[in-house]
Amino acid sequence: xxxxxxxxxxxxxxxxxxxxxxxxxxxxxxxxxxxxxxxxxxxxxxxxxxxxxxxxxxxxxxxxxxxxxxxxxxxxxxxxxxxxxxxxxxxxxxxxxxxxxxxxxxxxxxxxxxxxxxxxxxxxxxxxxxxxxxxxxxxxxxxxxxxxxxxxxxxxxxxxxxxxxxxxxxxxxxxxxxxxxxxxxxxxxxxxxxxxxxxxxxxxxxxxxxxxxxxxxxxxxxxxxxxxxxxxxxxxxxxxxxxxxxxxxxxxxxxxxxxxxxxxxxxxxxxxxxxxxxxxxxxxxxxxxxxxxxxxxxxxxxxxxxxxxxxxxxxxxxxxxxxxxxxxxxxxxxxxxxxxxxxxxxx
Numbered sequence: 310x311x312x313x314x315x316x317x318x319x320x321x322x323x324x325x326x327x328x329x330x331x332x333x334x335x336x337x338x339x340x341x342x343x344x345x346x347x348x349x350x351x352x353x354x355x356x357x358x359x360x361x362x363x364x365x366x367x368x369x370x371x372x373x374x375x376x377x378x379x380x381x382x383x384x385x386x387x388x389x390x391x392x393x394x395x396x397x398x399x400x401x402x403x404x405x406x407x408x409x410x411x412x413x414x415x416x417x418x419x420x421x422x423x424x425x426x427x428x429x430x431x432x433x434x435x436x437x438x439x440x441x442x443x444x445x446x447x448x449x450x451x452x453x454x455x456x457x458x459x460x461x462x463x464x465x466x467x468x469x470x471x472x473x474x475x476x477x478x479x480x481x482x483x484x485x486x487x488x489x490x491x492x493x494x495x496x497x498x499x500x501x502x503x504x505x506x507x508x509x510x511x512x513x514x515x516x517x518x519x520x521x522x523x524x525x526x527x528x529x530x531x532x533x534x535x536x537x538x539x540x541x542x543x544x545x546x547x548x549x550x551x552x553x554x555x556x557x558x559x560x561x562x563x564x565x566x567x568x569x570x571x572x573x574x575x576x577x578x579x580x581x582x583x584x585x586x587x588x589x590x591x592x593x594x595x596x597x598x599x600x601x602x603x604x605x606x607x608x609x610x611x612x613x614x615x616x617x618x619x620x621x622x623x624x625x626x627x628x629x630x631x632x633x634x635x636x637x638x639x640x641x642x643x644x645x646x647x648x649x650x651x652x653x654x655x656x
Contacts (some may be wrong), residue, residue: 310384312335316332316513318367318368320362333366333524342497342499343497343514347501352499355409355465357369359381359384375653389466389467389469390452390467391468391472395451398439401443406423407455408457425458429492432447435451446536448508457488468499468501481541503544507531510527515538515543517536522539546609549620552578553578559579564615570655576654579648582640582645584609587622587638588640590644596633598631599611599612607625610635610653
């Protein structure tokens with residue numbers, strides 16, 4: 310079992326607190342993505358799990374072992390870095406075999422593991438080449454193969470695809486998820502790329518300001534953000550937010566239109582809707598079109614609603630013009646509401 314339990318982990322660098330009392334459990338064989346903007350603490354948390362940083366407080370458990378006092382090599386983990394860290398003076402075979410030789414495994418076992426992981430990563434034909442003869446994508450495959458060859462309990466990945474071009478990144482996403490599922494390892498994957506997170510994760514932990522603000526499966530995080538930050542960070546384009554003024558119990562005024570909402574006593578709360586959950590309508594939220602972007606399968610419209618920026622993803626056949634007055638009707642069950650003081654979702 311390679312369940313990971315993080316209990317009350319905090320980390321300070323002088324007066325700066327990078328992590329605030331993190332509690333998180335990653336199930337055995339789960340693919341967990343730590344998602345957040347630069348500086349949110351995701352890499353610091355990964356480095357603490359790896360043993361490259363020491364927590365100021367808290368505990369880290371892998372399976373039934375507490376590991377926060379152990380060295381990295383004693384934790385049963387492997388790590389894949391952003392910059393590949395492939396040795397240029399070694400062949401692909403020897404790069405993959407490097408950790409196995411450090412463990413002094415017999416040559417037949419080294420060959421077996423290298424061959425197996427090279428086949429998993431589709432680089433068996435490259436085993437005699439040096440890294441200078443490889444493309445960026447091939448070097449990244451070598452780095453992943455080297456980690457898998459160790460047969461670790463846990464694989465930690467720190468933005469491993471960020472240096473690849475967009476098309477190769479898309480190909481590697483699908484391949485990597487399949488390979489890691491087949492290897493039956495527990496994976497923690499750090500990224501700021503929401504597309505990577507949504508497409509690869511079993512569960513996403515969204516981080517902001519050194520805290521985990523939501524941890525759930527990708528659909529839940531996207532459809533039901535626990536905080537306003539999650540709605541504004543995930544989605545391209547992100548959620549629209551408008552102030553809603555209380556009309557009466559459970560009724561709210563949004564840009565002059567009444568909507569049923571939470572029975573909350575605040576005078577004002579925040580109305581939120583994703584751009585793809587809007588349709589042009591004779592009645593709805595009134596807007597003035599500012600920018601129209603035909604994007605092939607759909608049209609992105611940026612509009613002004615009561616002085617606020619408002620975006621809608623419309624059918625590709627819908628092409629309004631800048632300056633047009635238009636009304637957007639939101640899909641009723643996709644409307645979300647947030648407390649403007651706590652920033653948390655109102656159910």
